[in-house]
Amino acid sequence: MGRKFRNENDTESEDDNYNLTKEEEDIAYILRYNSGCKDVSVDNDDVSYTRGDRMIECLLNSKKYGVSSELGLFKNINDATDYCQILMDKKLFVRVDKKVFRKKDASDHPENTKVQKKLKFYFSNLQNFDATSEAYYLWNYNPTTLFKKIIGVIMMLGAVGLCLMPLWPAWLKIVCYYIGVAGASFICFLIGLYFFQQALFFCLLFASFGKLQFTILPNLVAECSFLESFVPLYTYQWSIKKNKKEN
Secondary structure (H helix, E strand, O other): OOOOOOOOOOOOOOOOOOOOOOHHHHHHHHHHHHHOOEEEEOEEOOOEEEEEEHHHHHOOOOOOOOOOOOOOOOOHHHHHHHHHHHHOOOOOOEEEEEEOOOOOOOOOOOOOOOOOEEEEEEEOOOOOOOOOOOOOEHHHHHOOHHHHHHHHHHHHHHHHHHHHHHHHOOHHHHHHHHHHHHHHHHHHHHHHHHHHHHHHHHHHHHHHOEEEEEEEEEOOOOOOOOOOHHHOEEEEEOOHHHHHHHH
């Protein structure tokens, strides 16, 4: 589950055993993955954070525990706030203050590219749960998602299948061979595309005497999703140096 974040004044151990009941585990899972959490890096650790108002909305709109559900565990904001306080006391998440640092000069970035904001979190001394948009919470609790469990089962079955490779029929071996060749070819294509990107960039930069910065697929090696690596298709920037005339 990664490193457990906690307030500096908290002297409890960093044990990942939160002593949750089945109901608390279910509700904590719903909050963790359905309350609009965003990922951020804190001290080289990938963690998730969310706002207090979104957590309350998540509980009230829950199909299983919300206002319109059969159980009706959370009938109003006070019920949801009290329950979030219980989970907070068990260190499933901690309250933090968020600071946003914006770069003053964005001229160094090519056009059509987003300038990422730098976020910094500071542990708050407030230990009460605040159900407003001004309160932020950093999650310690990271249960395994159903998708990851399915992937784990598939990998386990794949490992067993590889051990039984001598018993495979001929057609299955041929299919796996072509899949491997296709995967290797795609990786080689991406590597070649990167070298072509760099070669084209420096050739145009040299031909324009350092004025034109043209980049195809600027997010090709950026930390983003696979599809976002191919958006935008290109960026360019034409810089003109102004010579200062001495009077």
